[in-house]
Amino acid sequence: MRDPRYDILFEQVNIGPVTSKNRFYQVPHCNGGGYRDPSAAAAMRGIKSQGGWGVIFTEQCEIHHTSEITPFIELRLWEDKDIPQLRKMSDKMKEHGSLAGIQLAYSGINGPNLYSKEVPIAVSAMPIRTFTNDPVQARSLDKSDIRDLRRWFVNAAKRSKEAGFDLICLYGAHGFGIFQHFLSRATNQRSDEYGGSLENRARFVNEVIADMRDAVGDTMGITLRVSLDETIGDLGFSNAEVRDFIEMNRDLPDLWDLAQGTWEDCSGPSRFKEEGAQEQLVRGIHELTGKPIVGVGRFTSPDVMARMIRTGTLDFIGCARPSIADPFLPKKIEEGRIEDIRECIGCNICITGDMTMSISRCTQNPTFMEEWRKGWHPEQMNAKGESSNVLVVGSGPAGLEAARALSERGYDVALAEARTVLGGRVTRERLLPGLAEWGRVADYRTYQISQKANVETYFNSALDANIILEFGFEHICIATGAKWRADGVSRQHVVPMPIDGAMPIYTPDDIMEGRKPSGNVVIYDDDHYYMGGVLAELLANEGCTVTIITPAAYLSEWTVNTLEQHAIHKKLAQMGVNIVLNRGATQIAKSHVVSNCVYTGMMQEFGCDAVVMVASKAENNTVYHDLKAREDEWADAGIKSVKIIGDANAPSPIAWATYAGHRYARELDGDDIGDALPFRREITELAMD
Numbered sequence: 286m287r288d289p290r291y292d293i294l295f296e297q298v299n300i301g302p303v304t305s306k307n308r309f310y311q312v313p314h315c316n317g318g319g320y321r322d323p324s325a326a327a328a329m330r331g332i333k334s335q336g337g338w339g340v341i342f343t344e345q346c347e348i349h350h351t352s353e354i355t356p357f358i359e360l361r362l363w364e365d366k367d368i369p370q371l372r373k374m375s376d377k378m379k380e381h382g383s384l385a386g387i388q389l390a391y392s393g394i395n396g397p398n399l400y401s402k403e404v405p406i407a408v409s410a411m412p413i414r415t416f417t418n419d420p421v422q423a424r425s426l427d428k429s430d431i432r433d434l435r436r437w438f439v440n441a442a443k444r445s446k447e448a449g450f451d452l453i454c455l456y457g458a459h460g461f462g463i464f465q466h467f468l469s470r471a472t473n474q475r476s477d478e479y480g481g482s483l484e485n486r487a488r489f490v491n492e493v494i495a496d497m498r499d500a501v502g503d504t505m506g507i508t509l510r511v512s513l514d515e516t517i518g519d520l521g522f523s524n525a526e527v528r529d530f531i532e533m534n535r536d537l538p539d540l541w542d543l544a545q546g547t548w549e550d551c552s553g554p555s556r557f558k559e560e561g562a563q564e565q566l567v568r569g570i571h572e573l574t575g576k577p578i579v580g581v582g583r584f585t586s587p588d589v590m591a592r593m594i595r596t597g598t599l600d601f602i603g604c605a606r607p608s609i610a611d612p613f614l615p616k617k618i619e620e621g622r623i624e625d626i627r628e629c630i631g632c633n634i635c636i637t638g639d640m641t642m643s644i645s646r647c648t649q650n651p652t653f654m655e656e657w658r659k660g661w662h663p664e665q666m667n668a669k670g671e672s673s674n675v676l677v678v679g680s681g682p683a684g685l686e687a688a689r690a691l692s693e694r695g696y697d698v699a700l701a702e703a704r705t706v707l708g709g710r711v712t713r714e715r716l717l718p719g720l721a722e723w724g725r726v727a728d729y730r731t732y733q734i735s736q737k738a739n740v741e742t743y744f745n746s747a748l749d750a751n752i753i754l755e756f757g758f759e760h761i762c763i764a765t766g767a768k769w770r771a772d773g774v775s776r777q778h779v780v781p782m783p784i785d786g787a788m789p790i791y792t793p794d795d796i797m798e799g800r801k802p803s804g805n806v807v808i809y810d811d812d813h814y815y816m817g818g819v820l821a822e823l824l825a826n827e828g829c830t831v832t833i834i835t836p837a838a839y840l841s842e843w844t845v846n847t848l849e850q851h852a853i854h855k856k857l858a859q860m861g862v863n864i865v866l867n868r869g870a871t872q873i874a875k876s877h878v879v880s881n882c883v884y885t886g887m888m889q890e891f892g893c894d895a896v897v898m899v900a901s902k903a904e905n906n907t908v909y910h911d912l913k914a915r916e917d918e919w920a921d922a923g924i925k926s927v928k929i930i931g932d933a934n935a936p937s938p939i940a941w942a943t944y945a946g947h948r949y950a951r952e953l954d955g956d957d958i959g960d961a962l963p964f965r966r967e968i969t970e971l972a973m974d
């Protein structure tokens with residue numbers, strides 16, 4: 286039963302000529318699949334329709350080949366040929382009564398056109414602005430280009446209608462869409478009627494929306510996505526100017542879609558941004574317009590959502606990541622199952638799928654983008670197989686997810702944990718600076734299995750092969766995690782580096798267990814994800830003088846893909862951490878680290894009292910190998926299979942572990958598929974000539 290406090294979230298709202306059944310609005314988000322994996326992307330949106338969202342959007346969809354953002358894989362609506370795959374998506378979105386929206390993008394100054402080889406055209410001529418600093422410049426739009434561009438938007442709108450969409454979002458946010466480029470003085474340096482005053486800078490968006498209304502406005506709602514602050518001061522499209530713009534153009538779109546700032550701000554990770562972080566920037570805008578507003582903020586709490594509506598801050602609750610982590614979020618609120626919500630942890634692993642042009646993953650929802658590829662549903666497991674019980678050894682993210690998903694399938698599960706608390710690495714990492722929300726990985730699963738009669742949990746149970754062989758479980762799932770290495774082996778060193786025994790060496794595990802260095806500390810980071818930077822923050826907070834040395838060109842280099850790198854470097858630099866880039870460590874001496882320049886090999890010594898080794902991890906796989914060595918005893922012990930998953934198999938980010946746990950549970954008692962591909966994929970249609 287729904288809590289009446291949340292009734293307000295289930296009110297209908299009109300967006301131009303169409304009506305949303307509730308206030309849950311999945312704002313545009315990409316998925317790394319885009320035009321390459323259309324059926325996978327369509328099925329993912331279909332699941333959200335089932336999950337109760339009132340509005341579901343595509344990711345950004347390029348409207349014309351003269352502006353494309355290769356290598357990033359989004360959607361394309363360049364010609365009629367693109368309509369069928371988008372029709373498949375809109376059909377899926379509407380299957381359970383959601384409105385289907387498409388986000389139309391012309392990237393202008395952001396599109397290097399590496400695929401189409403067209404000369405980029407932008408509001409003003411300047412170098413292309415992307416993540417990769419492509420050495421390409423755009424020429425500026427002349428009057429005939431502007432006429433062409435208006436027509437291309439109309440063509441795209443007509444094609445969107447033919448593809449079955451109810452809503453169009455014009456992309457002018459995050460610095461990415463041409464509407465923002467016109468509106469911002471930073472990217473609009475024109476001296477004609479499209480540049481200069483705010484009225485002039487707003488001319489193009491007014492023209493396009495008027496054109497679109499004529500073309501499709503009788504049946505489609507037209508929304509405009511702008512950022513609430515370009516975050517480059519007065520030169521950019523500041524929050525004050527955004528307010529002026531909305532006030533001057535009160536009823537321009539059928540809905541204002543207000544993103545936060547840059548993409549890094551808007552999709553801010555939990556390490557740097559709390560839930561509802563946009564609130565100050567958006568408050569009061571409602572009074573400037575008669576049209577509904579959607580805003581974002583990693584909303585997972587129905588109380589916060591209801592407050593946003595009740596206070597008149599927002600009309601729609603915009604969600605990207607919370608809808609990825611739990612596509613059934615609206616349904617769960619509607620059914621009064623708040624404690625079943627799988628809350629987003631704000632890790633931004635979902636964004637890495639886009640940034641690496643692979644396919645997205647979600648730490649909390651391992652079924653994300655596997656709905657079509659593997660037929661995985663976030664709320665329904667496949668039927669139970671012939672076996673009846675499983676012993677899961679280890680309750681980190683892999684073991685917990687395996688236990689949860691196996692119990693959903695109906696197996697009797699025994700979960701053995703060596704310590705006194707469930708969650709493995711997550712229970713320790715959640716205590717590190719900025720990572721508290723990551724604990725939701727354990728909290729969600731711990732609660733879910735606590736509700737299951739078919740899961741028994743055993744603490745203080747560090748099992749060995751002898752005991753496991755005595756127990757008589759049919760299937761053994763080893764999820765015993767990994768531990769950080771202290772010998773420096775990672776990428777620079779494939780064998781242990783020379784270390785003087787007089788220098789105290791700490792691993793991240795030591796620090797998380799409470800054994801901490803003091804004084805002058807060097808962190809050697811050849812891991813490149815979050816751990817080195819997080820420990821630098823922790824130790825600096827605790828009074829150490831910290832130097833972090835990394836062979837990479839960027840601090841916490843891989844976090845470029847989670848949109849955190851900038852914030853991490855800024856924070857540590859502001860805290861006074863000495864950040865040393867492009868340098869490795871060749872030797873740990875008695876009182877210093879000997880560091881090499883990765884380019885010249887020139888050596889430098891960094892004196893210190895202790896070294897923290899953030900290098901690689903070693904798998905805790907002894908029990909697994911002991912069991913494998915005694916395979917001839919399995920039949921007598923009633924064992925049908927022994928498998929190793931997660932970090933114990935191959936250490937990786939937490940998302941890899943939850944995926945491994947889920948996969949184990951799905952595939953237990955399954956058919957042996959031999960050499961066949963374990964997922965579906967689509968291949969490009971071959972031309973006839």
Ligand SMILES: Cc1cc2nc3c(=O)[nH]c(=O)nc-3n(C[C@H](O)[C@H](O)[C@H](O)COP(=O)(O)O)c2cc1C
Pocket residue numbers: 312313314315316343344345388456458510544545551552553581582583584603604605606607635636639
């Ligand atoms: C994986 C991912 C891809 C995104 N892609 C787009 C996009 O194509 N267009 C867009 O306007 N915003 C995009 N965004 C930004 C989201 O729409 C949203 O504004 C932002 O993530 C904040 O909302 P949230 O806190 O609910 O995630 C993306 C966000 C994520 C997480």
Ligand code: SF4
Pocket residue numbers: 605606607609610628629630631632633634635636646647648649650
């Ligand atoms: S990957 Fe992380 S940030 Fe993205 S939706 Fe999942 S839990 Fe949230």
